[in-house]
Amino acid sequence: MSDSAKATQPDQALNDRLHTSGFRFTPQRQQVYNVLIGTRDHPTADQVFIRVKQAMPEISMATVYNCLDALVKSGVVRQVNLDRAAARFCPNMTEHCHFHCSDCGKIFDIDLDAKPTVPEARLPRGFKPDQIEISMRGHCPDRGCSTHHKN
Amino acid sequence: MSDSAKATQPDQALNDRLHTSGFRFTPQRQQVYNVLIGTRDHPTADQVFIRVKQAMPEISMATVYNCLDALVKSGVVRQVNLDRAAARFCPNMTEHCHFHCSDCGKIFDIDLDAKPTVPEARLPRGFKPDQIEISMRGHCPDRGCSTHHKN
DNA sequence: TCGGCTCTTTAGAATAGTTCTAATTATTGA
């Protein structure tokens, strides 16, 4: 409808992923995805909302949540839940875990060579894991952060 | 003050742990801890509240949150954050991770032989992890659950 | 033991993040 919506080049791959999961392709979903791809800093729904509004001022918060949900369910975006804070969103679908800096609050992707290695052998009989998540908390190498603690 | 409060045998170890973390020992904190030790099913703050009220009908929700916070900060209880759901509390301080059943919603402790093995070598230079958390989601071996999926 | 300071408890209000609702609009398939 709006120029800004048309301004984003439609992504056929995204279109397909949405459809195969039973969702429709919409300019809002494309735009939310573009925002996530554009700045990979693990934004909250709120931050996504602010960014998407620059291109689509009419978009509502409910739509942002709906779009994020559709993208997550379509497997093109991961939802990152750390502590009790607002959920964050991440378009990196490679095998990775998250490092949360206690000083600056930033979240970093940490690549994993392979699927997380919690040998099933250690799981009591009958437990069948679908997904294993690893998260770390600590200090990141950024200048502003490292001044807060020794070494 | 109430009989029920006195009825719980005061735990010297708990007393010490609280004091060394700068907290005072109170009947409420003892009772909250007793509830967690009594039924290790990873209750939410709400569930703890209901259970503690049986022994201390006067207790308030704010106090339960305060007690849980003091216990967590004293290192005698772990707070378990899974998905976006209410936080859960766990008095198992051994090295373990959590398995969340997608069918019945129960949370199981899975013992780990040693600290989680995400070799620092894989972390980019400068990242200093303080804690590493692992959580799993899948199907547990309970009868009611296993009927929902093959094998 | 008394006085006073601080921490804790309490009830209820406030907040944050998210989900729901109902009306409107867009997309899709026949």
Added chain:
DNA sequence: TCAATAATTAGAACTATTCTAAAGAGCCGA
């Protein structure tokens, strides 16, 4: 093109948690 269905919108509602202010309890020094 038309009808059916899904998505969007604004705003209300909801849930888990935190905050607030007043009252009560624990603790330390004189």
